[in-house]
Amino acid sequence: MKLYGYFRSSAAYRTRIALNLKGLAWDPTYIHLTRDGGEQFKPDYLKLNPQALVPALEDDDGTVLTQSMAIVEYLDETRPEPPLLPKSPAERARVRAIAQAVACDIHPLNNLRVLRFLTKDLGLSEDDKNRWYKHWVETGLDAVEKLLAGHPATGRFCHGETPTLADICLVPQVANARRFDCDLSNCPTVVAIEQACLEMPAFSSAAPENQPDAA
């Protein structure tokens, strides 16, 4: 299995966690998102992923997959143990909704290409860029906290006592929040779940700072 990723990409981080949780080894290809104008725009990579985004995963049979949440669901369908989604439709919907509260409502607003467009194309100052970043991360994680805190299905992890797609999306987002010094004081449940996750080598070894291309 080949994973095309970048150490700092949250979406690639999600995929690394899922592969680790499934106990799957992968052959890494590093796509540096800022070097040489962005290696994601090279013709060979665009053939794999015309969106010019990481990650892309190539399975052993040659199937190429893109979009981190779709990749995690694919891994869960093709390698069911340990499961990354609960069994019942309502529970699966809750896990997916938490994942999407991060992957649709927070992360798209603060990834590299968006921050670049704000400063380089629209001429926003660094201060305004940081205000934008913190606004979406803080309001977004505050809402995730409300989805989690006091909900009977929340356990050591976002849903119960084992990690799911929701935790896989949450942990990289909290890492970004910390990197940009966002206020997490309203999010004790989020922080407790992050800590529970990071005690698992599947999460901690997938962290950006532990990737070979982070040097």
Add this chain to the structure above:
Amino acid sequence: MKLYGYFRSSAAYRTRIALNLKGLAWDPTYIHLTRDGGEQFKPDYLKLNPQALVPALEDDDGTVLTQSMAIVEYLDETRPEPPLLPKSPAERARVRAIAQAVACDIHPLNNLRVLRFLTKDLGLSEDDKNRWYKHWVETGLDAVEKLLAGHPATGRFCHGETPTLADICLVPQVANARRFDCDLSNCPTVVAIEQACLEMPAFSSAAPENQPDAA
């Protein structure tokens, strides 16, 4: 089944299409996103969806669901006919990836709350706001076109000859592109699929302009 939505919300539009394709009737509650500072912020609605976003769906047994893609998957798991996802994991991954190329990489950048923050909080001009809008819609749909055009699995719809989650996400996004006069000349496959979808009453009757709250 109760659907909390707003005519112009793309995410609510997706949910309406899915309910129609499944042949499910719903009892609508209209959450006006701009009236009175936004009805999505009223305490009663926040109890249903702490994210203050539409849609939310309440199933007949009282289960409350949020996040449009999670809702579509829930409907597909609880009411399997007609299926909105293919059978094989690789095909399901392709459909989800196309859906997410819209729902994670285009739509989050041009919804109402984001456009408002750009102009009201960051002081961008209307021209710059429109430039932002067009940039993400056009580069985003150009990438979706590349995922679709010439791919052997693309048919009358994004994946084969029946509509899936991918079409459910694509059609509302193209409607937004038209509303903001974006350039679709690079996207003939996207436009052909949109037309095929809109020939189906399940899609056309779900369109924003056909909702009672559009008046």
